[in-house]
Structures are given as C-alpha cells and as structure tokens.
Amino acid sequence: MIRRIGRRDAAGFTLVEVLVAMGLLGVLGTILLGTALASNTVTKETRAHTDVAEETRTAMERLVREMRQSSGLEGVHLSSGATDATWMTFWTDFNGDKAHTSNAADPEVLTYRWDPTTGRLSLTAQTSTSVETRPLLAAKVKTFGVLLRSSSWEYDANGDGSTTWEELDASPVGNHNNLPDDPELAYVDLVELTLVVDDGDATQTYRTQVDLRNRS
Ligand SMILES: [Ca+2]
Ligand SMILES: [Ca+2]
Ligand SMILES: [Ca+2]
CATH class of the missing domain: 1.20.5 (Single alpha-helices involved in coiled-coils or other helix-helix interfaces)
Structure with a gap:
C-alpha cells in the first residue's frame, strides 16, 4: 500500500x-x-542622445573651422521672428587664389541657414553650375543664435567692452538701417554662435566664439 x-x-x-x-x-x-x-x-534613447550630441559637435566644429579660415562674412540675416530664417554667408579661399572660386571641387561660398519653422540647419554650397543645399543636423534646432562683434573698440558706444553690430550700424562707419549689412560686416571679426538642439526629451545648448582671423 x-x-x-x-x-x-x-x-x-x-x-x-x-x-x-x-x-x-x-x-x-x-x-x-x-x-x-x-x-x-x-539603450536606444541613450544612443539617440549620444548621436545628437556627437552630430551637433561635429557640425559645430566644421562651421567653426570654415569660419576661422574664412576671408569674411558676405552677408548675414538675423531672424526677426518665428517664421524668419537666420542665415550667414561667408567666403573661404580654400585654394588660396584670393578670388571667389565657384567651380572648385571644394566650393568656397558657403551659407549656413536655420529655419525656425522646421528647426532645420542646412548648408548651401554655391558653385558655378549648381547650388547644393543639404541638412546638417537630423535633430531639431530650436535656436541658432549669431552675435556679431568687432574689435574696433572706438565704436563701443555704451563702453561695455564689446562692440556689437548694432553699435557699428549707429556709428559713423555704419549705414544706420538697423541691419547687419556690408558697412558693418567689414568691421566684424568675432562671431558668437549659440545652438540649442532638441534631442527628443531635453535640450542641449552649444556655444562657441569664432575669431575671423583671416578676414581680409
Ligand atoms: Ca579661391
Ligand atoms: Ca558695447
Ligand atoms: Ca547696417
């Protein structure tokens, strides 16, 4: 049992x-x-954040390098509102012939443009046969700030140690039109850039100063 x-x-x-x-x-x-x-x-989110940071740093480094070698700003437009783009065109004499080379394999006239409506930062390269625009960052750019300064201290009207394009515009060398155009850009030799990038759930701010040491 x-x-x-x-x-x-x-x-x-x-x-x-x-x-x-x-x-x-x-x-x-x-x-x-x-x-x-x-x-x-x-893991995926962490990777996405790292990719955004990496991509932004690479884009920023490139922009800084090109501007540093640049012979000067050709034109600047600063956004005046939520639908107005900020752009900056400069010439970099890569082949050293002291002329704008438009058929070079390495185009010399570059325009960085930020569109606040799409959050896109793009780069346009002009050649004699084409104008090629491509996005620089996949992430959304919330702000692309451009501050234009000059080392011509004599035009530092408010005496704060920094000569802004607005002070240049109002000075005898400016054309008093409240725009950063040719007469003032000829004196601009320091550009401060601020990039605020949305990486999904947070924003990261990148700031850098570029000395236009090759300005002609
Ligand atoms: Ca050239
Ligand atoms: Ca000042
Ligand atoms: Ca002006």
Whole structure:
C-alpha cells in the first residue's frame, strides 16, 4: 500500500500542479520580457542622445573651422521672428587664389541657414553650375543664435567692452538701417554662435566664439 502511493507520487504531477507551474512560468516570462524591452528602450534613447550630441559637435566644429579660415562674412540675416530664417554667408579661399572660386571641387561660398519653422540647419554650397543645399543636423534646432562683434573698440558706444553690430550700424562707419549689412560686416571679426538642439526629451545648448582671423 505504502509502496503503491509512492509510485503514484513519482508517476507525475496533478493537473493543478501543472497549471500552477505554467502560470508561474508565464508570469516570470512576462516580467523578464518587460525588463528586457525596457532596457532596450533605455539603450536606444541613450544612443539617440549620444548621436545628437556627437552630430551637433561635429557640425559645430566644421562651421567653426570654415569660419576661422574664412576671408569674411558676405552677408548675414538675423531672424526677426518665428517664421524668419537666420542665415550667414561667408567666403573661404580654400585654394588660396584670393578670388571667389565657384567651380572648385571644394566650393568656397558657403551659407549656413536655420529655419525656425522646421528647426532645420542646412548648408548651401554655391558653385558655378549648381547650388547644393543639404541638412546638417537630423535633430531639431530650436535656436541658432549669431552675435556679431568687432574689435574696433572706438565704436563701443555704451563702453561695455564689446562692440556689437548694432553699435557699428549707429556709428559713423555704419549705414544706420538697423541691419547687419556690408558697412558693418567689414568691421566684424568675432562671431558668437549659440545652438540649442532638441534631442527628443531635453535640450542641449552649444556655444562657441569664432575669431575671423583671416578676414581680409
Ligand atoms: Ca579661391
Ligand atoms: Ca558695447
Ligand atoms: Ca547696417
């Protein structure tokens, strides 16, 4: 009798035991899968943030390098509102012939443009046969700030140690039209850039100063 009971126990599990086991396995599986998916999402988000930071730094470094070598600003337009783009065109004499080379493999006249309505920062290169525009950053750019300054301290009207394009515009060398155009740009040799980039759930701010040391 005792032997028989033992044999019955060893023979297997009751249906209830099997169902309980399956239920526990199911719960455990769901928990494990959930954890795996969550950590995958976190990894993806972290990667996206890193990519945005990396991409922004690369774009900023490129812009700074090109501006540093630049022979001067050809034109600037600063956004006056939510639908008005900011752009900046400069010439960099890459082949050193002291002329605007438009057929070079390395185009010399570059325009960086930020459109606040789309949040896109793009680069346009002009050649004699084409004007090519391509986006610089995949991420949304919330602000592209451009401050134009001059080392001509004699025009620092408010004496704060910094000569702005507005002060140049109002000075005898400016044309008093409240726009940063030719007469003032000839004196601008320091550009401060601020880039505010939205990386999905936060914004990152990048700021840099460019000395236009090659300005002709
Ligand atoms: Ca050239
Ligand atoms: Ca000032
Ligand atoms: Ca002006």
